[in-house]
Amino acid sequence: MTAPAVPSSFLVREVKAFGRSVHRVGVSASFGLEEAGIEAAFERGVQYVFWNPTARKLTAVLRRLGPSRREALVVATGPSFGFTAGSVRRRVERALRVLRSDYLDVLQLYWLGRMSAYRPAVLEAMLRLKEEGKVRVLGTSIHDRVRAGELARSGPLDLLMIRYNAAHPGAEQDIFPHLAPRQPAVVAYTATSWRRLLRKPRDWSGAVPSAGDCYRFCLSNPHVDIVLMGARNEGELDENLRALERGPLSEPEMQEMRAFGRAVHG
Incomplete structure (x- = not known):
């Protein structure tokens, strides 16, 4: 029997911040994915890439791409420590040299409040880089959900990278209700809660979800635009993408996933 077609709105959607449709799965090469696996992800439609200069295999693939x-x-990408305007500009210009590119699609302040600061001078430097055409979208990654909700309501940041998974669903109360009307892009990471959602917790008698189920949980929420996948090899990449072809979680699957997340969270 032929499997039902996956709704295009589940795996591909129009993202206001990017001004175009994108595949809802993103890749990070921080977990050992080889060049062949990265190429395979691109061939299967993956578009969002979370990059840093130490990701040599990803860098090599990006350098080979035609226009x-x-x-x-x-x-x-973003500065490892974005506390000053100079550090932000230096990181962007270094990234452009390493990638041999004229622009970055997204410049984000890493771990706002811990490894970067939302200061007027830093923000001015980001806006200037955008005016120069060196970056297209400004964003941040952030753990403070309440502050993320505040940033969602007011500009100029148009992308939020946040922790969201079945064990940590707090964004549903603290961030998602504040996305309208600006509609900043939402990128979810730690979908497996650093693999804790792949292990059976004490006193749990039900099934243990797969990594693919964890990614399906994130994308089943209409407020999530992109989920970052940390596949370690091409086999995991294929398994996860195949799982996503099943589409959003059904209501019983969602209830089971939430119950499992509560058990993992403790």
Whole structure:
């Protein structure tokens, strides 16, 4: 029997911040994915890339892309420590040299409040880089959900990278209700809660979800635009993408996943 087609709105959607449709799965090469696996992800439609200069295999793949293939991607990065305007500009200019590119799609302040600061001078430097065409979208990654909700309501940041999974669903109360009317892009990471959601907790008698189920949980929420996948090899990449072809979680699956997340969270 032929499997039902996955709704295009589940795996591909129009993202206001990017001004175009994108695949809702993003890749990070921080977990050992080889160049062949990265290429396979791109061939299967993955567009969002979370990049840093130490990701040599990902860098090599990005350097080989022709202009049309590069334009199809959304490459996101940021300064390791964004406390000053100078550090932000230096990181962007270094990234452009390493990637041999004229622009970055997303410039984000890493771990706002811990490894970067939302200061007027820093913000001015980001806006200037955008005016110069060196970056296209400004964003941040942040653990403070209440502050993230505040940033969602007011500009100029148009992308929030947040922790969201079945064990940590607090964004549903603290962030998602504040996304309208600006509609900043939401990128979810730690979908497996650093693999804790792949292990059976004490006193749990039900089934243990797969990594694919964890990614389906994130994308089943209409407020999540992109979920970052940390596949370690091409086999995991294929398994996860196949799981996503099943579409959003059904209501019984969602209830089971939430119950499992509560058990994992303790």
